[in-house]
Amino acid sequence: MTYVEMTAPDQLKPAAPVPGLVLKPLHRNSPLVVDIQARIGAPYGWRSASRTSEEWLAWFAEAPDRTFWLPSFEGEPAGIISYDLHPGGEVEIETFGLLPEFVGRGLGGFALTLGIQRAWELTSSVNRVWLHTSTLDHPHALPNYHRRGFRTFRTEAGERQGARTVGTGETAP
Structure with missing residues (x-):
């Protein structure tokens, strides 16, 4: 696991805007939340x-304040970003990912830029935005995080198949 923060x-080092x-x-009860996360993670x-x-019910229950946002490209759902607010003004980007049909189309940098900007705007007291990733994620994930200005603050040896790895991390029961 690699943990990064701002x-x-x-x-933030914004990526070039992508028109569209x-x-x-995205409301947490939308069926898109589960569908998109499953499709991104497959x-x-x-x-x-x-x-x-x-297990989905348990995942939602563990963070009742988790919020969801939908990166949309030309009107079509392209991915998902979720945020967990933590004490002390910290925002965890709990999930970040693009649907397979949108990967490799040059959208990831700007989608992440939009997601980071939103993270800083979630409350008036945000003083840290962080996330974690693993080698089970897309190989461009960590380089994209670093290009956007995140710095690594912790690494952990080993990967846990099927645990805590949805884009930037998702707790599995």
């Missing part, structure tokens, strides 16, 4: 790709 909004790519709020063996209905 401690000030001016650390926007970030829209190529990487993420837990979200095989979670049962009961």
Whole structure:
């Protein structure tokens, strides 16, 4: 696992804008939340790709304040970003990923830029935005995070197949 962080909004190094790519709020009860996370995670063996209905209920219950945003490209859902607010003004980007049909189309850098900007705007007291990734994620994930201005603050040896690895991390029961 690799953990990365930003401690000030001016650390963001935005990617070039992609016309047609926007970030829209997504209600946590939308069926798109489960569908998109499962589809994003399938190529990487993420837990979200095989979670049962009961496991999804537990995942939602563990973070009742988790918020979801939908990167949309030319009106089509292109991925998902979720945020967990933590004490002390910390925002964890709990999930970040693009649907397989949108990977490799030059959208990831700007989608992440939009997601980071939103993270800094979630509350008036945000002083840190962080996430984690693993080698089970897309091979461009960590380089994209570093290009956007995140710095690595911790690494852990070994990967846990099927646990805590949805894009940037998702807790599996």
